[in-house]
Amino acid sequence: MECGIVSGPCHFLHIRIQNAYCLRALFLVPWSVMIRFAVYLICIAAIAGAYATYGGESQTASVRDISTYSHADISGHAYRQAGESNYCTSASQLYDSQDVLFCSQIPKLDRFRLFEIDLSRGRILFYEHGVLKKTFPVAYQAAYGKWFQTPTGYFEAGVKKPKFKSSIVPVYMEDAVQLYEDFFIHGIPYYEDGTRVTSQFSGGCIRLEDDIASDFYHEIQRGDSIVSYTTLAGLVSREGTVQPVEQDRFWVRQRFNSPLKVDWTWREDTAENYIQHTGIDLAPPPAGGSGAVDFPAYAVADGTVVQVVRNGQGDRGLGNTVLLSHTIDGMAMYGLYAHLDSIDPAMYIGAKVNAGDVVGVIGNSGYGCDFWRVGEDGCDSTNEPDTHLHLEFKTEPVLDAPVPDPACGISAEVHSCVGSTSEDPILFGYLDPMEVLFK
Known part of the structure; x- marks a missing residue:
């Protein structure tokens, strides 16, 4: 100079x-x-x-090209640029340089303290006041598609135990934080003689390396909000299909076969106290300061409208719903698009539909109102809307299970649950939407 x-x-x-x-x-x-x-x-x-x-x-x-920084470099620089959507600061502690991608990702919920579990990328993100404070790498998680896979959805951190013994196998787990019911986030399990468990099998819990687990344990507080999810990033559509939502913006808020605890009964066999999710719930990005945004749901393939259900007219909690017949990869099936805020006028029984046609606007409808909320659901709930598309593929054009599932019914008149089954949904005529839509 x-x-x-x-x-x-x-x-x-x-x-x-x-x-x-x-x-x-x-x-x-x-x-x-x-x-x-x-x-x-x-x-x-x-x-x-x-x-x-x-x-x-x-x-x-x-500090502009932060993708090439080491962990030490990243933790010492500020990323926030004027006019950019950036959720990191000079105090953000990222596990490695690849975690910089999370700096441009808006938090899934507006909470003072929020932990996000990105199961696709194997990271736990800790936000405070909407700022990304720290990232934690996941060592192991339960395999997808198996019963007792790691649950997805909205949760609150439960009990914290510095050390406890599993009720299923004789192993100990340290720095354990309750994610949801019987599912915990903890360090690597070990046997009574101190030998570490080398198997990557996980009954739905999330394992962290011991030093990471200790750090996470001391960071999280009971009652902190948690969102567990997967993403659609990098997935390739099957030939002849289109995505039901904007793939680069939506995330999977609830997976197929994800375990849901029931409270209307209790059985000695812990497995029987859970029901399984029969579709996928696709959630849009938070509105943030821009206000509400109407996101359309698209027909995934050519087909015909076989049923239209209006919110409050026997919807059984699905709200505004459209059932379309599809043939994908030579297999006939029915696609159920539920919780719509509104149904497109072109969706009437017998109407021909092309792949990519708008089915309706994504919402949170059910039971005659905007029923589905983050936290406590209900027509009178003041919680923020749980806006999402509930998408199912099944072998019959019905709202509940194509194969009756009386074990999931909660009364003599209802022979199957809607949106869930007592065991693997495939046993009751459902198809995994991720396998239907992606290669």
């Missing part, structure tokens, strides 16, 4: 500001006291201006 950014004696002497040569010249050049004082003021102003202008630009430029 040259002193020539200002006019006058500094420019004449070609003095370098960064080495304070302007000030040194005050004593080397035989000027009068008044001239020397004037030069002094000019040089001080030049130094301050150069530092503010060029020093600030240099510092800003050094």
Whole structure:
């Protein structure tokens, strides 16, 4: 940086500001006291201006390309840029440089303290005041598609146990935090003799390496909000299908076959106290400061409208619902699009539908109102809307299970649950939407 950014004696002497040569010249050049004082003021102003202008630009430029930083570099720089959606600060502690991608990801809920479990990328994200504070890597999680896979949905952190023994197998787990009912986040299990469990099998719990588990245990507080989810990033559609939502914006708020605890009965066999989710729930990004946004649901393939159910007219909790017949990969099936805020006028029984046609606007309808909420559901609930598309594929055009499931019924008149089954949904005529839609 040259002193020539200002006019006058500094420019004449070609003095370098960064080495304070302007000030040194005050004593080397035989000027009068008044001239020397004037030069002094000019040089001080030049130094301050150069530092503010060029020093600030240099510092800003050094943090723009943060994807190449090491963990130490990342934790020491600020990412937030004016006009950008950035949720990291200079205090954010990212596990590695790849976690920078989370800095542009808006939190799923507006909470003072929020933990997100991204099962697709194997990360736990801790937000405070909407700012990403820290990321934790997941060591193991339950395999997808298995009974007792890691649950997805909205939860609150439950009990914390520094050490406890499993009720299923004789192993101990330390730094355990209750995620949901019988599912915990904890360190690597070990046997009574101290030998660590080497198997990656997990009965739905999330394992963290011991040092990470200890850090997470001390960071999370009982009652903190938790969102467990997967993403659609990088998935490739099957030929002849389109995605029911904007793939790059939506996330899977509830997976197929995800366990849901029931409270209307209790059985000695713990497994029988759970029902399984029969579809996938696809949630849009939070509205943030932009207000509510209407997101359309699209027909995933060509087909015909076989049933239209209006909210409050025997919807059984599904709200505004459309059933379409599809043939995908040579297999005939029915797609159920539920909880719509509104149904497109073109959706009437017998209407022909093309892949990509709008079925309706995604909402949270059910039982004659906007029933589904984050937290406590209900027509009178003031909680924020749980806006999502509940999408099922099944072998019959019915609202409940194609194969009767009396074990899931809660009364003599109801022979199957809607949206869930007592065991693996595939046993009752459902298809996994992820396998239907993606290669």
